[in-house]
Amino acid sequence: MLRPLRSATLLLATMSIACAQVASAHHSTGMFDQAKTIKLVGTVKQFQWTNPHSWIQVDVTNEAGVKEEWSIEGNSPNQLIRLGWRPGTLKAGDTVTLLVKPMRDGAKGGMFVEITLADGTVLKQYDR
Amino acid sequence: MTTRQQRKTVFRTAALMLACWLPLSAWGAQATGLPDWSGVWQRRGMGEAKASATGGGPAKVGERSLPPYNAEWQKKFEANAALAKEDRFPDPLSFCGIPVGYPRVLNLPDSYEFVVRPERVWILTENGPNLMRIYTDGRGHPPADLLWPTYTGDSVGHWEGDTLVFDTISIKNDGDTIFDRNGVVFSDRIQVLTRIRLTAPDTLTADVTVTDPGALTEPYKIVRQFKRIEAGARVYDYACRENNRNPIDASGKTLTLGTDGRVIDLAK
Numbered sequence: 001m002l003r004p005l006r007s008a009t010l011l012l013a014t015m016s017i018a019c020a021q022v023a024s025a026h027h028s029t030g031m032f033d034q035a036k037t038i039k040l041v042g043t044v045k046q047f048q049w050t051n052p053h054s055w056i057q058v059d060v061t062n063e064a065g066v067k068e069e070w071s072i073e074g075n076s077p078n079q080l081i082r083l084g085w086r087p088g089t090l091k092a093g094d095t096v097t098l099l100v101k102p103m104r105d106g107a108k109g110g111m112f113v114e115i116t117l118a119d120g121t122v123l124k125q126y127d128r
Numbered sequence: 129m130t131t132r133q134q135r136k137t138v139f140r141t142a143a144l145m146l147a148c149w150l151p152l153s154a155w156g157a158q159a160t161g162l163p164d165w166s167g168v169w170q171r172r173g174m175g176e177a178k179a180s181a182t183g184g185g186p187a188k189v190g191e192r193s194l195p196p197y198n199a200e201w202q203k204k205f206e207a208n209a210a211l212a213k214e215d216r217f218p219d220p221l222s223f224c225g226i227p228v229g230y231p232r233v234l235n236l237p238d239s240y241e242f243v244v245r246p247e248r249v250w251i252l253t254e255n256g257p258n259l260m261r262i263y264t265d266g267r268g269h270p271p272a273d274l275l276w277p278t279y280t281g282d283s284v285g286h287w288e289g290d291t292l293v294f295d296t297i298s299i300k301n302d303g304d305t306i307f308d309r310n311g312v313v314f315s316d317r318i319q320v321l322t323r324i325r326l327t328a329p330d331t332l333t334a335d336v337t338v339t340d341p342g343a344l345t346e347p348y349k350i351v352r353q354f355k356r357i358e359a360g361a362r363v364y365d366y367a368c369r370e371n372n373r374n375p376i377d378a379s380g381k382t383l384t385l386g387t388d389g390r391v392i393d394l395a396k
Contacts, residue, residue, distance in 0.1 A: 027222040027374045027382045028309060030215030031393070046387065050371035052224065057387060071373075071386055078238055078254055078364035082357075105395035109384050 026052035026076075032101040032111045040070060040098045047090035051076050056090060056112065058098065071109040072100055074125050085123055094118055163290045163326055165242040168361040169354040171235065172331075195312060201343035204302070208311030216380035219309050223376065224368035227258050227279035229305035230296050231320050231336050234352040239363055242324075242332065249285070249292060254363050262294045269297055277316050279305060291325040315342030330356035 042060035054074040061067050074080065077087070090096065095118045100110035114124050197205055211217040220226045228236065238254035251260035262283040269275070269282050277300040285294025299320070302313045318340040327333040334352040338344070373385040386392045 026224075026368065026372075027376075028215055028217075028219065031382060031384060048371055048387075051366050052368045052370070052372060053374070055371070055373065055387075069386075071384065071392060073373075073384070076238070076366060078366060081364065082361075103384065103393070105393055107384065107392045107394045109392050 029101075029111065031103050031105070033104045034101055036102060037113065038100050038102050038110070040072070040100055042070070042096065042098075044090050044092055044094040044096055045069060046092060049077050049087040054080060054085075056096075056098070056115070058096065068108055070100075072098060072112045073109070074112050080125070083124060083126075089117070089123065160246050162244050162246065162287065165244050165326070165332065167241075167356045167359065168363055169240040169242065169332060169356050171237065171240070172353040172355050195314075195338070195340075195343070195348040196345045197343055198345050201313075201315070204313065204343075205311050208306075208313060210311075211380060212309060212311045215382065217306075217309065217311055218376050218380040220305055222374065222382065224372050225257065226305075229279045229301070230260065230281050230283075230299050231322065231338065231350065232305065232307050233258050233260055233280070234322075234334055234336065234350075235308075238366060239357065239361070240354055241363060244292075249294075252363075254366055256366050256368070262292070264292070264294075269295075277301075277304075281320075285322075291323050293321070293323050296320040296322065314338065314340045314344075317342035327353075332356075 040058060040060050042058040044056060045059050046055075046057040048055040048057070053076060056072040056074065058070050058072060059067050060070055077085075097116040098112050099114040100112050102110040112125055114122060116122050194205070195201075208217055221228050227233075233251065233253060236253050236255040236258065240254070241250075241252040243250040243252065247263070247265040249262040249264060251262070253259070258280075260280055260283060262285050264285050264287065266286075267284055269284055275282065275298045277298055279300050281296045281299035283294045283296040285292055287293070297319050299314075299316070299318050301316050301318055306313050318338060321337045321339075323335045324332060332354040334354075336350040336352065338348040338350070340348070374382050375385070376382055383391050383393055
C-alpha cells in the first residue's frame with residue numbers, strides 16, 4: 001500500500017540519507033522530489049540488475065484497491081554490490097517495502113533510498 | 129664429465145639462476161622507486177560540487193567555488209545555470225558512450241584504478257568509457273599539426289619524488305563536454321596541470337589547476353581525493369547502453385521509460 005510517512009523521526013532519518021546523495025551516476029535527478037519520501041509496500045514484478053541503473057518493477061495496490069506498477073530506479077550493480085546487494089537479492093513475487101523519492105510529476109516512478117525484504121533485511125542505495 | 133664436475137656445473141647453474149631470479153622477484157612499483165597506487169579507489173564526496181561563490185581559489189575537498197569567468201563566459205555560464213535549474217542542461221554523460229573529458233574524469237561516481245609504470249600512468253575508470261594515458265617517458269606534447277581537440281586531450285608528465293605531475297592540452301570542451309551539471313563549461317583553450325600524490329597511506333589527492341585564457345581571468349583550482357577501498361576489491365562492467373531508461377529529449381529534459389520503452393513522465 002502507498003502512504004506518506006507520518007513519523008517525523010523516520011522522515012528526518014530518510015531525508016538525511018537523501019540529502020547526502022542527491023547526485024546520480026548517469027543522469028540528472030531533477031525529476032525526483034528530494035524533499036519527499038514515500039513508502040511503497042508491494043510485490044516485485046521484475047528486478048533489472050543492469051547498467052546504468054538497476055530497476056525494481058513493483059506492483060503496489062493503491063488506496064482505491066487498484067494494482068499499479070511502479071518503476072523504481074537504483075544505482076548501478078557495481079555500486080550496489082559493494083553495499084551488499086546481489087543479482088539474486090530480489091525475485092519476482094517477493095514482498096518488499098521501499099522508501100522512495102517519488103517523481104515530481106506524480107508518475108509511478110521514483111528513486112529508491114532503502115528497501116526492506118520479506119525476511120527483514122534492510123538494504124540501502126548509498127552508504128552515506 | 130666426472131661426478132665432481134657435474135656437481136660443480138649444477139651448483140654454478142643454480143647460482144646463476146638465483147642471481148637472475150632475485151632482481152626479477154623484486155621488480156614492481158616499489159623497485160622502480162615509484163609509489164604504490166595499486167588497488168581500487170573511490171572518489172571522496174558525492175556528485176557535482178555545489179558552487180557557492182565566484183573565484184578561483186583553492187577549494188576544499190568535495191567543494192569548490194565557481195570558475196573566475198570573463199564577462200562573455202560568465203553570461204554563458206549563467207544561461208547554462210538557468211537551464212540546469214529547469215533540469216534542461218543536457219549532460220553528455222547521460223547519452224551513454226561518450227567520454228566525460230578531462231578534468232571531469234576525476235569526478236566520477238564509480239571506482240578507479242591507477243596503473244603506474246615508469247614510462248606511463250593509466251587512470252582507469254569503472255564508469256566508462258573513460259581512460260587517461262599519461263606519458264612519463266620524457267616525451268613532450270605532439271607538434272601542432274598532430275594535435276586536435278579530443279575528450280581526454282594529450283597528457284605528458286614526470287615524477288617529482290612521489291608526486292605525479294602532468295600537463296593536459298588539446299581537450300574538447302564547450303559543446304562537446306561539460307565540467308559540471310550545474311552549468312560549468314570551459315573553452316577549447318583549456319590547459320590543465322595536475323599533481324597527484326599519496327597524502328595518507330590510502331588517500332590519493334589530486335590538485336588540479338585549470339587555465340583557460342578563452343574563458344577564465346585567472347587559474348581555477350580544484351582538489352579531488354580518492355580513498356583506497358578494501359583489498360581484493362573487484363572492478364565491474366559498466367555498459368551504459370545496456371538498459372538506459374533515462375534518455376534525454378530534444379529540449380534537454382531527462383525522461384523516464386517503463387520496461388516497454390514508453391515514457392512514463394506525466395509532465396511535458
